[in-house]
Amino acid sequence: MDRGFPRRDFLRSAAVGGAAIAGWERLGELARADDAKVGPEMVRLRPEIEPVVRWIEATPREEVFERAVAELNDGLSYKHLLAGLFLAGVRNIQPRPVGFKFHAVMVINSAHYLAQSAPVSERLLPLFWALDNFKDSQAQDVKEGDWALGPVDESKVPPPSRAKADFVRAMDAWDVDAADVAVAGLCRSAGAAEAMEPLWHMAARDQRDIGHKAIFAAQAWRTLQAIGWENAEPVLRSLAYALLDQGGGAPRPIGPYEANLENARKIGAEWQAGRHDPAATTSLLATLREADPEAASAEAVKLLAAGVSPGSIWDAVLLSSSELMMRNPGIIALHATTTANALHFMFRASGDDSNRKLALLQAVGWIPLYRERIKSPDAVAIDAIPDDAEVPAGPEAVERLFDAAGRDRARAAAETVAYLSGGGSMRALFDLGSKMIFRKGTNSHDYKYGAAIWEEALTTTDPKWAPRLVAAAMYNLPPAQRADSPLMRRAREAVAAVVG
Structure with a gap:
């Protein structure tokens, strides 16, 4: 229970309903059962969050919405629900392979990101969806052996003076046990930004698991910013385990890591002071349609040496990943975008020049790996989407875009470019797109992709590319014709009992 912590965030201003919920006495019994001690085989979390994690772990899937309503009405804050859900996944779901059932952890920040811009009445919906998703993943994990994150071997935790060096050495050697104790020591002795730098580097090292290592690193940091760095140690231990x-296969990176370490050394000291260059973006986009990973990365180095800004290169990366979505919508193209978004976030979050260079070069070099896995014969070009489609004015224009997406994705893309290029509201499109995900989304990728593409569309170096990124998203976002998820109908009923 979260008693003693004031109601925060949107719950502070929400009307707290006293709706009757079936099975209330049963929920009280569950609350008392949650006081059971955590077994010695599991890591114990901070005392203020351990009870929240326990009820999330112990409540049956079919009762978890009602239990969450009871806790929220009893004073549980949004922040502590978010933290409990994230840490329940960290403790209970094996992060190998990095993906599949582990999306219960990796999707939390995406759900949180989309929730923050939603109306108060819908802000809890993504977390309720994530609660159900965690219970599904928890059940899968039990079937596969019931993995749990165990306690640290305290006798082997290095002193502060050695923690960072020991961690880097262990990660370079792919030594799981040494990395586990070293990252615990690093987390305890270093500030948040310093502790993350070697993890940023290792997350950008390996494209294995179609980019999920980079995605997990970015999502872990972002979620910790929301729930508090004091919860970092189990998260970073899970992350280090996943990165190894x-x-x-062999203990070596997938992708052009070694080549890009060398490429990074060729980049001059003032590489971030380059000029915005749309022509260079278009040129690199063309290169990414044909080049292999090493040649693509080398071209990025040439552009930087010629005075092109990193932002113009990032624009090409995101346009290219979005073009893959247009060519062959599906899981590989989706991860081309979500991974590029993760590497872009690392680039912006890191304070280490070498890590920033590596994130940029790997983002360029990984695009051909996705392109080759897609092998689409479709030669559609994102920069060739026509911008002269006729679209109505007013609020109905955005609704028409999502209606078109269910009938003809290419038409929806062209109308999106025309709508936004003609001064249409990105915010209105974002709001309706988020609502489509909340109500019609069926899996973690709907949330991960939606959050990633909106963020990138809002932060392009050249705003003229934003309409094309959103247009490509129309090949994947839930269309208007898709039926509302039965799960989310249940979630809306549950949320109504909290916000009135």
């Missing part, structure tokens, strides 16, 4: 996943 070899997937049954």
Whole structure:
């Protein structure tokens, strides 16, 4: 229970309903059962969050919405629900392979990101969806062996003076046990930004698991910013374990890591002071349609040396990943965008020049890896989407875009470009797109992709590219014709009992 912590965020101003909920006495019994001690095989979390995690772990899936309503009405804050859900996944779901059931952890920040811009009445919906998603993943994990994050071997935790060096050495050697104790020591002795720098580097090292290592690193940091760095140690231990996943292969990175370490050394000291250059963006986009990973990365180095800004290169990366979505909508193209978004976030979050260079070069070099896995014969070009489609004025224009997406994705893309290029509201499109995800989304990728593409569309170096990124998203976002998820109908009923 979260008693003693004041109601915060949107719950402060929400009307707290006293709706009757079936099975209330049963929920009280569950609350008392949650006082059971955590077994020695599991890491114990901070005392203020451990009870929240326990009820999330212990409540049956079919009762978890009602239990969440009871806790929220009893004073549980949004922040502590978010933290409990994230840490329940960290403790209970094996992060190998990095993906699949582990999306219960990796999707939390995406749900939170989309929720923050939603109306108060819908702001809880993504977390309720994530609660159900966690219970599904928890059940899968039990079937596969019931993995749990165990306690640290305290006798082997290095002193502060050695923690960072020991961690880097262990990660370079793919040594799981040494990395686990070293990252615990690093988390305890270093500030948040310093502790993350070697993790940023290792997350950008390996494209294995179609980019999920980079995605997990970015999502972990972002969620910790929302729930508090004091919860970081189990999260970073899970992250280090995930980053060392070899997937049954050799302990070496997938992708142009070694080449890009060398490429990074060729980049001059003033590489971030370059000029905005739309022509360079278009040129690199063309290169990414044909080049192999090493050649693509080398071209980015040439552009930087010629005085092109990193932002213009990032625009090309995101346009290219979005073009793959247009060519062959599906899981690989989706991860081309969500991984590019994760590497872009690392680039902006890191304070280490070498890590920033590596994130940029790997983002460029990984695009050909996705392109080759897609192997689409479709030669559609994102920069060739026509911008002269006829679209109505007024609020109905945005609704028409999502209606078109269910009938003809290419038409929806062209109308989106025309709408936004003609001064249409990105905010209105964002709001309706988020609502479509909340009500019609069926899996973690709807949330992950939606959050990633909106963020990138809002932060392009050249605003003229934003309409094209959103247009490509119309190949994947839930269309208007898709039926509302039965799960989300249940969630809306539950949320109504909290916000009135």
